[in-house]
Amino acid sequence: MAKLAFLGLGVMGFPMAAHLKAAGHDVTVYNRSPEKAEAWVAANGGQSAPTPREAAAGADFVLSCVGNDDDLRSVCLGEDGAFSGMERGAIFVDHTTVSAAVTRELAAAATEMGLGYVDAPISGGQAGAENGQLSVMCGGAEEDYAKAAPVVAAYAKICRRLGEVGAGQMTKMCNQIAIAGLVQGLSESLAFARKAGLDIESVVEVISQGAAGSWQMENRHKTMAAGEFEHGFAVNWMRKDLAICLAAADEVGVSLPVTALVDQFYKDVQAMGGGRWDTSSLIARLTD
Known part of the structure; x- marks a missing residue:
């Protein structure tokens, strides 16, 4: 089992993070509105953190499911961003639907910091997230994908690598x-x-x-x-x-x-x- 951080607890992220906890992983969550993070911990156990950086500290994998390009940048970059808290060799897995351009931008920044990056947008809607039956389409290095896929399996009906970074998007x-x-x-x-x-x-x-x-x-x-x-x-x-x-x-x-x-x-x-x-x-x- 792995030490994980999950960033973004909307209608998709909340149940996805719950599946990870139910699978036995050590999960720390972050949400822009802390009330949702507190509710998640109350329902599932684990712990919450006040910033993406603190949530990501020591994590083997950091997973995100936020709103758009700007939201993703905000949880990844900067002093309080997840990348600043991640250790070399850790892998960032993004489930947000964003542009391939921002995906490649953030993947390049992750690579410079010695981090892996997998873009892994999802399909299946709220019901798919709640039932652990999502379709996950991934882009990234083969070795990063191979490490991340068993973690993503907690809520995936199918998970496939389609090519390099950006192919998932x-x-x-x-x-x-x-x-x-x-x-x-x-x-x-x-x-x-x-x-x-x-x-x-x-x-x-x-x-x-x-x-x-x-x-x-x-x-x-x-x-x-x-x-x-x-x-x-x-x-x-x-x-x-x-x-x-x-x-x-x-x-x-x-x-x-x-x-x-x-x-x-x-x-x-x-x-x-x-x-x-x-x-x-x-x-x-x-x-x-």
């Missing part, structure tokens, strides 16, 4: 691109079924068994039909991710017309007051 962009068009298609399908006077449950029962079936259809069609969006991955975060996708597309020279269009549809949802709604709320644009 680029793979997560593939994930978000695929989801964007899929959720819009499902939204249009359900809205069409309703307007056509069809029973949505019966429609889904049939079409889900064929080529139209998907995780989104199985897990979200009931709440979408009911107009219930208070769960899962928020629209605000999806727009953050899609902005990264579109910027990366420009960088590699590929056109993403559907992704760009769905991003604007999510902007409409934000204008409706749905910034914190689940991403399945795209259907709200199509209902009276």
Whole structure:
């Protein structure tokens, strides 16, 4: 078992850190609002620290799941950042969805300090985190990944190395691109079924068994039909991710017309007051 630090106890990080503790690791947590860290310790044991640096002191692995590029920089760099507290040979594993650019920037800084760095964004939503069934897509040196993978296994359904640093983030962009068009298609399908006077449950029962079936259809069609969006991955975060996708597309020279269009549809949802709604709320644009 390893000595670990976990930085960021949001809807994903809180249960992920709990799985690490349940697996027998010695876990110290840090959260920007200390109340969450105190609640985690009360629920799971372990200990909390007031800064990333103090949480990371003596840790074999430091894992993070924060909000965006700036949040990740803030927990990594500076006098109170995790890198300052880590010992040479320790490995930083980042589960945040961020740009490949900031990933490479921080990986370079880690390398200069004798630290390993694995970018390991996740997919599977809050339910996946709570059930330990996340998909983890990784980039980094083979030896760093090989050391980190058994730790990440505590909450992973699948964990794979896709290449060097940054490959994990680029793979997560593939994930978000695929989801964007899929959720819009499902939204249009359900809205069409309703307007056509069809029973949505019966429609889904049939079409889900064929080529139209998907995780989104199985897990979200009931709440979408009911107009219930208070769960899962928020629209605000999806727009953050899609902005990264579109910027990366420009960088590699590929056109993403559907992704760009769905991003604007999510902007409409934000204008409706749905910034914190689940991403399945795209259907709200199509209902009276």
